[in-house]
Amino acid sequence: MASQEAAEQRLTAEEAGLDNAKRLQGELVKSYYKWVVETKKRGGKVAYCFVMANPAELLRVFNIAPIYPEITSLQISYRGGAPPLISLSEEFGYSTDCCGYVKMGVATVLNKGQTSIGYIPPPDMAMLTYSGCQIYIHWWEQYQYLNKTPLFTVDIPYVRNYDGHVARHDIKYVAAQLEELIPKLEQFTGVRYDEEKLKEYITLSKEAWELWKRCLHMGRLKPSPLDAYFEAIYYMSAITLIRGTEECINFYKTLLQELRRRYEENIGPTPEEKFRLVFEGVPNYPFFKRFWNLFKSWNARCVASTYPKVAGIVDVDAFELNPDKPIESIAEYMIHAYCNWNMLMRTDLIRRYVKEYEADGVVIHSIKSCRSFSMGHGDIREYLIKDLDVPALHIESDHVDPRYYAEAQLKNRVDAFFEALSIRKGV
Amino acid sequence: MRVAGFYVAGVDAGSTYTKAALVDDEGNLVATAILMTGVKIVEAARKVYAEVLRQTGVTEDRVKFLVGTGYGRYNITFGHLQVTEISCHAKGAHYLFPNTRTVLDMGGQDTKAIRINERGEVIDFCMNDKCAAGTGRFIEGAAKVLGLSLKEVGELSLKGKKPVKISSTCAVFAETETMEQLAWGNSVEDVLYGVHVSMATRSIGLLRRVGIVPELTFTGGVSQNVGMVKALEEQLNMKINTSPLTMYCGAIGAALFGLEKLRAAQEVKVKR
Numbered sequence: 102m103a104s105q106e107a108a109e110q111r112l113t114a115e116e117a118g119l120d121n122a123k124r125l126q127g128e129l130v131k132s133y134y135k136w137v138v139e140t141k142k143r144g145g146k147v148a149y150c151f152v153m154a155n156p157a158e159l160l161r162v163f164n165i166a167p168i169y170p171e172i173t174s175l176q177i178s179y180r181g182g183a184p185p186l187i188s189l190s191e192e193f194g195y196s197t198d199c200c201g202y203v204k205m206g207v208a209t210v211l212n213k214g215q216t217s218i219g220y221i222p223p224p225d226m227a228m229l230t231y232s233g234c235q236i237y238i239h240w241w242e243q244y245q246y247l248n249k250t251p252l253f254t255v256d257i258p259y260v261r262n263y264d265g266h267v268a269r270h271d272i273k274y275v276a277a278q279l280e281e282l283i284p285k286l287e288q289f290t291g292v293r294y295d296e297e298k299l300k301e302y303i304t305l306s307k308e309a310w311e312l313w314k315r316c317l318h319m320g321r322l323k324p325s326p327l328d329a330y331f332e333a334i335y336y337m338s339a340i341t342l343i344r345g346t347e348e349c350i351n352f353y354k355t356l357l358q359e360l361r362r363r364y365e366e367n368i369g370p371t372p373e374e375k376f377r378l379v380f381e382g383v384p385n386y387p388f389f390k391r392f393w394n395l396f397k398s399w400n401a402r403c404v405a406s407t408y409p410k411v412a413g414i415v416d417v418d419a420f421e422l423n424p425d426k427p428i429e430s431i432a433e434y435m436i437h438a439y440c441n442w443n444m445l446m447r448t449d450l451i452r453r454y455v456k457e458y459e460a461d462g463v464v465i466h467s468i469k470s471c472r473s474f475s476m477g478h479g480d481i482r483e484y485l486i487k488d489l490d491v492p493a494l495h496i497e498s499d500h501v502d503p504r505y506y507a508e509a510q511l512k513n514r515v516d517a518f519f520e521a522l523s524i525r526k527g528v
Numbered sequence: 529m530r531v532a533g534f535y536v537a538g539v540d541a542g543s544t545y546t547k548a549a550l551v552d553d554e555g556n557l558v559a560t561a562i563l564m565t566g567v568k569i570v571e572a573a574r575k576v577y578a579e580v581l582r583q584t585g586v587t588e589d590r591v592k593f594l595v596g597t598g599y600g601r602y603n604i605t606f607g608h609l610q611v612t613e614i615s616c617h618a619k620g621a622h623y624l625f626p627n628t629r630t631v632l633d634m635g636g637q638d639t640k641a642i643r644i645n646e647r648g649e650v651i652d653f654c655m656n657d658k659c660a661a662g663t664g665r666f667i668e669g670a671a672k673v674l675g676l677s678l679k680e681v682g683e684l685s686l687k688g689k690k691p692v693k694i695s696s697t698c699a700v701f702a703e704t705e706t707m708e709q710l711a712w713g714n715s716v717e718d719v720l721y722g723v724h725v726s727m728a729t730r731s732i733g734l735l736r737r738v739g740i741v742p743e744l745t746f747t748g749g750v751s752q753n754v755g756m757v758k759a760l761e762e763q764l765n766m767k768i769n770t771s772p773l774t775m776y777c778g779a780i781g782a783a784l785f786g787l788e789k790l791r792a793a794q795e796v797k798v799k800r
Contacts, residue, residue: 483737486652497657509599510638514655517614521650 111372114326119363122356126335129352130176133342134219140166141222146290149224149244152411153438154232154257156279156431158302158345163290167228170206170240172341173221177205178386178501182217187502200470201501203240210247224250226289232257233440234473251289253282257435263445265419267436275432300424302345303431307422310415312353313340317416319360320404321458324374326363329458330403331393332370334384341412375400375528376519379454381407381481382466383474387503395512396464399519403464405454407447408474411439417450444477448484455491462492462522464515469499492525494518532558534592536790537580538782539573540613541565541600544636544664545749548576549779550584550591555787557623559583560776569600577606593786597778599637611785613778614640614653620777621745622648623784625769629741632731632760632768633777634750636664641734643741648781654737660699662730664750669702670723674716678753681720685755688721720755728759735764745769747777 114120141147145164150157152171160167177183183201189211190204191197214221227250229241245252255278258271283294316336320329327333339352363369378396380403385392396403405416413420419437423430439447451463463485467475478495485493496514499505532552540547542565550559561579565572573596581588596604597616604610617633622644631642639662643652656662671681692714694705702723709719735744744766750756751774761768773780 479737487739492652495654510655513599513612513614514653517612517650517653520612520615521653524649 112368113372114363114368114370117366117368119359119366119368122352122359123332123335125352125355126338129343129348130338132348134221136343137166137168138220138222140164141225146225147222148226148228148253149241149250150228151230151232151234151237152341153234153440154230154255154435155228156230156255156282156435158299158306158427159279159282159431160228160286161302161345162295162298163286163292165226165286165290167342168221168224169341170209171202172338173209173216173218174202174205174501175386176218177209177216178503179389180217181387181503183387183501183503186212186216198470200236200240201499202471203236203243205501206240207243207247210244223248226250227252229254230257230435231255232435232438233259233442236473253285255279255282255435257438257441260436260442260446263443265442265446267433271436272429272432275435276429279428279432296427299427303422303424303427305346305350306344307424309340309344309349309353310413310422312350312357313337314415314418316353316356316360317405317409319357319364322364323377323459324367324369325377325402325404325458326360326369328370328393328403330378330380330406330409331384331389331396333403333406333409334389337409337412340415344412369402371397371400371402373400374402376462376522376526377402377404377458377460379403379405379451379458379460379463380466381451381463382478383408383468383471383500384466385498385506386501388506388508391508392498392506392511395508395515399515401519404458404460407439407450407454413437414439414442414450417453440473444480447477448481451481451485452489455485455489460491461526462494462518464518465493465495467495467497469497469505470502471500492518492522532556532590534790535586535590536593536595536783536786537577537591538595538597538616538779538784538786539577539604539607540616540776540778540782541569541573541596541598541604542613542635542749542778543599543638545775546572546576546598546600547776547779548573548580549776549783550580550586551780551783551787553787555623555784557773557780557783558586560773560779562775565600569603570605573600573604574606593790595782595786595789597782609786609789611782613781614642614655615650616778616781616785617747618642618644618650618781619648619784620779620781621747621769621774623780624771624773624777625743625745627743628745628769630735630738630744631777632735632744632746633748634664634731634746634756635748636668639663639731639734639748641731641738643738652738654734656730656734661702662727662734663699664748665699666702666727667723667750667753667756669699670706670720673703673706673710674720682724682753682755684717685720685724686758688715688717688719690718690721691725692718692722694719694722694726721759724753724755724759725763727756728763731760732763740764742766743769745774745777747774749775751775
């Protein structure tokens with residue numbers, strides 16, 4: 102109801118010039134792709150990796166640069182380039198229901214790496230870290246088939262205990278596979294394993310994780326100086342793409358400073374903070390800004406969310422990198438990938454966020470072509486509403502496929518949710 | 529009709545029909561009107577609004593607030609406020625049946641299950657997926673094949689003895705499936721009974737997600753379909769509220785939101 106009322110004249114962070122981290126993020130992504138191409142030119146290898154549970158620090162020791170097809174796909178989709186790639190994969194034989202990331206990733210390889218965002222080097226190897234997403238296995242096998250690339254697999258056991266406890270033997274199981282991987286990577290790259298280097302990268306990673314955690318915790322402030330979903334999606338690029346480097350640390354230092362300034366000056370991503378939300382699910386990338394706007398127009402800020410933690414659930418200390426135990430701590434990190442958590446743990450994380458971040462409600466966004474993330478969303482919604490009396494909205498579109506985005510229908514649901522929240526909050 | 533100090537209006541521009549309601553300053557419903565939406569949403573909205581004014585002889589200057597709702601609400605540029613039809617149906621259903629705690633709104637292209645509190649405010653809602661199965665379109669598809677009007681479809685279904693199982697959950701395939709069932713030798717009545725049972729099952733699924741707390745009020749265009757009312761009551765094993773006015777719930781609720789807005793503004797003035 103309030104959507105038509107005149108907004109106050111307070112400036113947003115963007116208008117007030119307190120939005121530099123996002124610009125920096127854009128530059129950082131560009132320089133990352135440049136670095137991958139250069140690594141390859143200098144004789145290094147390119148490994149296709151998953152965002153969840155990859156051993157980036159270990160690969161770096163062997164002069165292997167990671168390419169994340171999930172990120173490449175979302176970058177292309179964000180700029181409107183998804184349809185031709187999705188069509189190409191569907192002509193190739195993929196079903197419309199198959200994961201959009203897979204279809205775009207495969208089409209990129211079919212197009213020999215030529216994309217609307219620039220050249221993406223083909224894989225020299227495929228680093229398969231199976232964690233929670235069933236399709237990962239078959240997707241990487243497709244690369245092996247198409248490019249005749251070797252496939253290196255690390256099998257990661259699901260977190261089975263509802264309290265999140267991971268048995269010693271699970272950690273040992275993953276660590277042992279990483280130990281086995283080392284000589285294979287030596288043989289593949291011709292680079293000797295150097296544990297000191299690994300420790301150095303882990304030390305750098307650890308510092309970046311710590312800073313990122315502090316940025317995310319700022320969502321607890323009232324009003325929150327950041328949108329811990331829509332903005333955090335930009336900010337998470339650094340920890341995903343370039344962790345283990347000084348640049349990554351510097352990025353989060355800059356971000357932390359910017360967020361502090363925002364808070365001091367009472368400036369945020371929306372003119373004011375009328376609603377505090379927790380967000381669960383992958384966003385819609387082809388219409389990212391319009392999707393965000395459905396919430397922004399109600400002066401809603403996400404104060405916590407799950408998706409920006411796919412690279413690591415750092416804010417609740419699910420893992421801790423330790424340079425003194427490099428392999429073992431990487432193993433633990435890999436096990437605690439978000440989709441590798443069981444449903445009860447995921448649900449409980451959302452409950453904690455609502456409480457600790459004092460949220461008014463939860464928005465759950467399901468992805469038509471992604472079951473690993475959307476699994477259980479109906480149950481989460483029911484649990485929040487019926488057991489916890491927390492207002493929750495469940496909507497659906499797709500992460501990369503614009504065909505599944507119906508804005509009029511989404512807007513109707515979002516507006517009705519805020520109308521009910523307004524009455525509940527008395528605002 | 530008593531002559532009120534002022535009036536408020538609600539216009540519900542739905543995907544199939546546009547409805548209007550006129551309410552007086554004491555909250556009494558004084559007129560309703562309905563028109564096919566067509567492609568010119570604004571025109572339909574203006575016409576249907578003009579119709580409630582014509583019926584009552586109320587001049588436009590005495591309408592102090594107009595609220596737009598429905599999919600075409602942002603096209604109702606001559607209104608003062610837009611509210612989703614979810615909130616409006618809740619309020620409208622509560623107005624007609626004050627003991628309503630659950631609302632089922634079945635319109636031309638979507639079905640909504642809404643849980644409300646004792647003040648008619650939305651607690652929770654669930655809608656059909658981006659697909660028209662289980663909405664008015666599903667019945668329209670079946671009616672088209674049989675060359676029947678929507679009214680006839682509902683009435684004929686009441687004569688069905690044994691509902692034919694309509695397995696398809698797709699509104700587009702509903703037509704093909706209806707034809708197929710007839711070709712198999714099933715009677716028109718049994719096929720139509722089956723169509724309504726299939727739709728009822730789907731909407732009950734939505735209702736269960738928000739929780740069915742009596743009383744349940746059935747709103748939207750499909751609430752006028754006697755076959756649908758029967759199928760729902762049979763499956764739910766409870767009586768449901770419906771009336772010739774339930775199809776106007778969106779517009780009525782919208783007008784009542786307008787009245788609330790005016791009252792709130794007046795209160796602010798008094799306080800000052």
